[in-house]
Amino acid sequence: MADVLPYKPRPGEIPTDPGVYRFRDAQGRVLYVGKAKNLRQRLSNYFAPLRTLHERTRRMVTTAASVEWTVVATDVDSLQLEYMWIKEFDPPFNVRYRDDKSYPFMAVTLGDEAPRVIVTRNRRIPGARYFGPYPKVWAVHETIDLMIRAFPIRTCSDASYKRAMQTGRPCFPGQIGKCGGPCSMTVTIDEHRAMVNDFVAFMAGGDERFTRELTKRMLAASADMDYEAAAKYRDKLSAIEAVLGRSALVLPADEDADLFGIAEDELSAAVQHFVIRGGRVRGVRALTIDKELDIAGPELVDQVLQRAYGDANDVPRRILVPTLPDDTAELELWLRERRGKKVEIAVAQRGQRADLMRTATLNAQQALIRHKTRRTSDYVARTQALTDLQEALGMAEAPLRIECFDISHLGGTNVVASMVVFEDGLPRKDQYRSFNIAETTDDTDSMYQVLTRRLAHLDGADQGPSSGAGGQELDAEEASAPGRRKPRFAYPPQLLLVDGGQPQVAAAARALRDAGHTEIAVCGIAKRLEEIWLPDDDFPVILPRTSEALYLLQRLRDEAHRFAITHQRKRRRGDIATILSDVPGLGAARIKVLLKHFGSVAALRGATAEQIQEVQGIGPVLAESIHAHLATR
Numbered sequence: 001m002a003d004v005l006p007y008k009p010r011p012g013e014i015p016t017d018p019g020v021y022r023f024r025d026a027q028g029r030v031l032y033v034g035k036a037k038n039l040r041q042r043l044s045n046y047f048a049p050l051r052t053l054h055e056r057t058r059r060m061v062t063t064a065a066s067v068e069w070t071v072v073a074t075d076v077d078s079l080q081l082e083y084m085w086i087k088e089f090d091p092p093f094n095v096r097y098r099d100d101k102s103y104p105f106m107a108v109t110l111g112d113e114a115p116r117v118i119v120t121r122n123r124r125i126p127g128a129r130y131f132g133p134y135p136k137v138w139a140v141h142e143t144i145d146l147m148i149r150a151f152p153i154r155t156c157s158d159a160s161y162k163r164a165m166q167t168g169r170p171c172f173p174g175q176i177g178k179c180g181g182p183c184s185m186t187v188t189i190d191e192h193r194a195m196v197n198d199f200v201a202f203m204a205g206g207d208e209r210f211t212r213e214l215t216k217r218m219l220a221a222s223a224d225m226d227y228e229a230a231a232k233y234r235d236k237l238s239a240i241e242a243v244l245g246r247s248a249l250v251l252p253a254d255e256d257a258d259l260f261g262i263a264e265d266e267l268s269a270a271v272q273h274f275v276i277r278g279g280r281v282r283g284v285r286a287l288t289i290d291k292e293l294d295i296a297g298p299e300l301v302d303q304v305l306q307r308a309y310g311d312a313n314d315v316p317r318r319i320l321v322p323t324l325p326d327d328t329a330e331l332e333l334w335l336r337e338r339r340g341k342k343v344e345i346a347v348a349q350r351g352q353r354a355d356l357m358r359t360a361t362l363n364a365q366q367a368l369i370r371h372k373t374r375r376t377s378d379y380v381a382r383t384q385a386l387t388d389l390q391e392a393l394g395m396a397e398a399p400l401r402i403e404c405f406d407i408s409h410l411g412g413t414n415v416v417a418s419m420v421v422f423e424d425g426l427p428r429k430d431q432y433r434s435f436n437i438a439e440t441t442d443d444t445d446s447m448y449q450v451l452t453r454r455l456a457h458l459d460g461a462d463q464g465p466s467s468g469a470g471g472q473e474l475d476a477e478e479a480s481a482p483g484r485r486k487p488r489f490a491y492p493p494q495l496l497l498v499d500g501g502q503p504q505v506a507a508a509a510r511a512l513r514d515a516g517h518t519e520i521a522v523c524g525i526a527k528r529l530e531e532i533w534l535p536d537d538d539f540p541v542i543l544p545r546t547s548e549a550l551y552l553l554q555r556l557r558d559e560a561h562r563f564a565i566t567h568q569r570k571r572r573r574g575d576i577a578t579i580l581s582d583v584p585g586l587g588a589a590r591i592k593v594l595l596k597h598f599g600s601v602a603a604l605r606g607a608t609a610e611q612i613q614e615v616q617g618i619g620p621v622l623a624e625s626i627h628a629h630l631a632t633r
Contacts, residue, residue, distance in 0.1 A: 004047075004049075004050075005047060005050075005061060005062070007064070007065060007066050007067060008047045009043070009047075009067070014039050014040040014043050014044075014069065015039055015040060015069075015071055016038050016039065016040045016041070017038075017039060017071045017072075018035075018036065018037050018038070018039070018071070018072055018073075018074065018075050018077070018078045019035070019036060019039045019069050019070050019071040019072050019078055020033065020034070020035050020036075020069065020070050020072065020078050020081045020082045020085060021033070021034055021035075021036065021039060021042070021043060021067060021068065021069040021070075022067070022068050022069070022085065022089075022091075023046075023060065023061070023064040023066070023067050023093070024064060024065060024066050024067070024068070025063055025064055025065050026065040030085070030089035030091045031060060031063060031064050031091055031092060031093050032060055032064075032091050032093040032094060033082055033085045033086050033089065033091050033094060034082065035075075035078040035079060035081070035082040036078070037075055037078075037327070039069050039071070043067065043069070046061050046067075047061075050062070056542070059542055060093045074330075075327060075330040076330050076333045076334050076337075078330075079306070079327065079330050079331065079334050080334065082306070083306050083310045086306075087310065094303075095269075095289050095290065095291050095295065095300070095303050104119055104120065104121055104137050104140050105119075105120055105121065105123070105130045105131065105140070105283075106118075106119060106130070106131040106140050106143065106144065106203070107119075107120050107122075107125055107128045107129065107130050107131075108128065108129045108131075108153075108196065108199065108200055108203075109125060109127065109128050110127050110128060110129050110196070110200070111125075111126050111127020111128065112127075112158075113189060114154050114161060114181045114182050114183070114189055114192055114193075115153065115154065115192075115193070115196045116153065116154040116155055116156065116158075116161070116181065117144055117147070117148070117153055117154070117155060117199070118155075119137060119140045119141060119144070129200055129314075130314075131203045131282060131283065147199060147202075147203070148178070148180060149235060150202075151180075151195050151196075151198055151199040151202065152179075152180025152195065153180055153181060153192065153195050153196050153199050154179055154180065154181025154182075154183065154192065155173055155178055155179045155180075155181075156171040156172070156173045156174065156179045156181065156183060160172065160173070160183065161181065161182075161183045164183035164184075164185075165182065165183055168185070170183060170184045170185050171183045171184065174186075180192070180195070203277075203282070217229075218230050218234055255276060255278070255279045255318070256276065256277050256278070256316040256317055256318070257276045257316050257317070257318040257319065257320055258273060258274065258275055258276065258308070258316050258318075258319050258320070259273075259274040259276060259319075259320040259321075259348065259353070259356055259357060259360055260272070260273055260274075260301070260304060260305075260308075260319070260320065260321050260322070260360070261274070261322065261357060261359070261360025261361040261362075261363060261364045262300065262301070262304065262321075262322055262361070262364055263361060263364035263365040263367070263368045264289075264291075264296060264300065264368070265368070268288065268289060268290055268291065268368060268371060269288070269289040269291060269300060269368070270286070270287070270288050270289070270364045270365070270367040270368035270371060271286070271287040271288075271289065271304055271364060272284065272285075272286060272360040272361075272363040272364045272367065273285040273286070273287065273308060274356065274360050276316075276356075277316075284363075286367055287304070287307075288367065288368070288371045289303075289304075297323050298323055298324060298325045298326050299325070299326070301321050301322070301323055301324070301325045302325035302326070302327060302331065305319065305321070305325070305331055305335075305345070306331075309335055309338060315335050315338050315339040315343060316339075316343075317339070317341065317342065317343060317344065318343070318344045318346060319335070319343065319344070319345045319346070320346055320347070320348045320353055320356075320357065321345060321346075321347060321348075322347065322348075322357065322361065323347060324345065324346075324347055325345075328345050331345060332344065332345055381425075381548050382424060382425030382426070382548075382552070383425075384548040384549075385425055385547075385548035385549045385551065385552040386398040386399060386400065386424075386425060386549075386552075388543070388547055388548055388549035389495070389549040389552065389553070392532070392541050392543060392547075392549060393495070393521055393523055393532075393534065393541070395494070395495070395521050397494065398494075399493070399494040399495035399521065400423060400424055400494060401421065401422070401423050401491065401492075401493045401494055401495075402421070402422045402423075402493060402494070402495045402496075402497055402556060403419055403420070403421050403454075403493040403495075403496055403497070404419070404420050404421075404422070404496075404497040404498070404499070404556040404557060404559070404560040405417060405418065405419050405447065405450055405451065405454075405496070405497070405498050405499070405508075405560060406418050406498075406499040406557070406560035406561050406563075406564045407437075407443045407446045407447060407450070407499070407564070408561070408564035408565055408567075409446075415436075415437040415440055415446055416434060416435060416436055416437065416564055416567050417434070417435040417437060417446060417447075417450040417564060418432070418433070418434050418435070418560050418561075418563040418564035418567060419432065419433040419434070419435070419450070419454060419560070420432050420556060420559045420560045420563055421493075422552070422555075422556055425552055427559060432563055433454075434563065434564070434567035435450050435453065437449060437450065443500065443503075443504065444503045444504060444506070444507040445507070447498060447500070447504050447507040447508055447511070448507045448508075448510060448511050451496070451507075451508055451511035451512070451515075452511050452514065452515060455511060455512065455515035455517055456515065458492050458515070458517060492517070492520060493520060494520065494521060495520070495521045495522070495523070496508055496512070496520055496521070496522040496523075497522075497523060497524070497525065497553060497556055497557070498522070498523075498524045498525075499524070499525065499557050499560060499561060500524045500525075500526065501524055501526040501531075501533050501540075502524070502533050504524050505522060505523065505524040505533045505534065505535055506535060508522045508524070508535075509522055509535035509536075522534075522535060523541075525553050525554070525556075525557050526540070530543075530550065530554065532553065583622075583625055583626055583629045584625060585622050585625065586622065586625075586626065589617075590617055590618065590622075593615055593616060593617055593618075594612075594615060594618075594626075597615045604626075604630065605630045605631075607627075608627065609623045609624050609626075609627040610623070612626050612627060
């Protein structure tokens with residue numbers, strides 16, 4: 001592979017001004033759009049030697065056939081142009097957003113002669129003002145039913161409104177008190193518009209002035225003994241308080257803000273957008289993001305804010321994010337143009353804001369897990385994953401049984417390995433295994449030992465649960481089943497997956513050759529770039545970020561890592577308890593404290609008596625006894 005791109009601009013050709021750049025392929029399709037404060041400095045990163053580039057960036061620049069740029073006057077202009085071009089060209093290498101379409105909105109059709117409030121998922125109604133999204137449709141209807149008691153605005157359809165205005169007979173919702181528009185023949189169009197404005201103002205900010213005003217009018221009517229009017233004000237006040245009571249006060253009552261919780265990995269991210277008005281969460285919007293290039297942290301926040309407010313007309317005065325983007329000042333100016341007032345982008349660091357950020361981030365983490373596992377739990381997705389994997393690895397048949405191996409240790413001690421099994425894209429937890437490794441030189445030697453022990457059972461050497469080499473154990477989630485026997489190892493996998501890059505794959509391939517099982521395919525997944533390595537290949541296989549196969553391999557790798565860590569922790573606790581239980585005066589409670597303080601037998605054995613004495617509940621005499629006991633073991 002050539003190390004220099006043929007379309008690389010000549011030295012000094014790229015300007016140092018702010019601007020927006022586009023990479024195009026040979027057919028002229030825009031592959032990627034980006035902005036820069038200094039075009040020359042930014043683009044030079046893409047034209048560095050290919051071997052130094054992130055793998056996904058290398059794939060983009062080698063797919064492209066040309067690059068072009070447009071100089072703009074200010075950094076804010078570059079931000080606006082970047083957003084416009086991303087919307088226009090939909091470049092495949094920019095981040096891809098997936099809106100959660102299950103959330104309905106409340107919309108007020110301000111563009112109509114007599115605006116009405118409706119429940120909709122259509123975000124393109126001309127002139128409409130949207131509130132939400134809401135978690136369920138019934139939640140929107142319930143809110144509207146409460147709100148029209150305080151602000152009786154129109155709810156009937158356009159056809160009913162037109163017929164009522166032509167005939168002079170109230171619409172049916174108006175006859176039963178469910179519509180307060182001009183079609184009910186009780187208010188004029190101007191009076192109705194004023195009520196609509198109050199409705200929108202209340203929903204936008206939870207304006208407490210309505211509560212104060214209604215309370216004042218109710219008390220005045222009561223003092224004048226106009227009890228009928230006082231009762232009407234009381235009912236409206238109850239409706240407003242019911243709406244406010246349905247959303248907890250999470251920030252100060254005058255706080256209008258949007259808060260973004262983000263969880264991400266190498267290929268995907270999940271965003272939870274909390275819409276806070278009047279200190280209450282009025283809506284939650286969920287997004288999942290597929291990342292093609294290697295972006296994270298500040299750059300991802302930048303992209304999320306552009307996406308959230310590019311076409312928005314409801315920009316709050318404060319936006320809370322997990323980390324500040326690099327161009328915070330330019331984003332604030334860009335948002336100020338949309339809002340017409342100052343906008344602040346800040347990090348939620350303490351107090352109620354930090355608590356709410358933790359809640360949003362937790363929701364985002366759970367959404368990311370659901371996003372990643374949903375694809376492997378679906379039959380069609382699993383079938384596609386196995387087919388894609390077969391094609392990517394050049395296998396003769398789809399890998400219906402995949403075994404994944406991971407090595408785990410604590411500073412070189414307590415070396416263990418895990419084996420997890422997926423059949424037809426689903427985990428077989430009853431066939432999980434864990435291995436103890438007594439002596440090893442490094443991870444590659446550990447991988448060779450484990451695979452050699454596992455492959456020995458393919459020749460029928462497995463005689464049942466008592467003969468497993470290396471102390472194999474059932475997964476704790478399966479071991480509790482009464483009378484369960486360990487399944488045999490004699491069923492061969494079509495694919496062995498190891499957690500690691502070229503060295504680990506080479507060790508696995510050597511174990512297969514030495515065992516005489518070269519018919520089994522082997523590959524490794526390297527976590528840093530999520531690249532797939534095959535034996536004796538100089539370059540990895542790069543699966544598309546949306547590939548079902550990559551999601552399956554990631555899930556296998558993560559499950560193997562989880563299982564290995566679980567076994568290592570159990571063994572570490574057992575080692576400490578076994579070795580220390582012979583020390584006079586040292587009971588289970590103090591052993592637990594020592595375990596928490598030192599973490600491993602090796603660390604405890606290397607401690608002096610004075611360091612052991614620092615542990616709560618361990619006196620000088622007991623510390624000397626522990627130190628002397630470990631010195632003889």
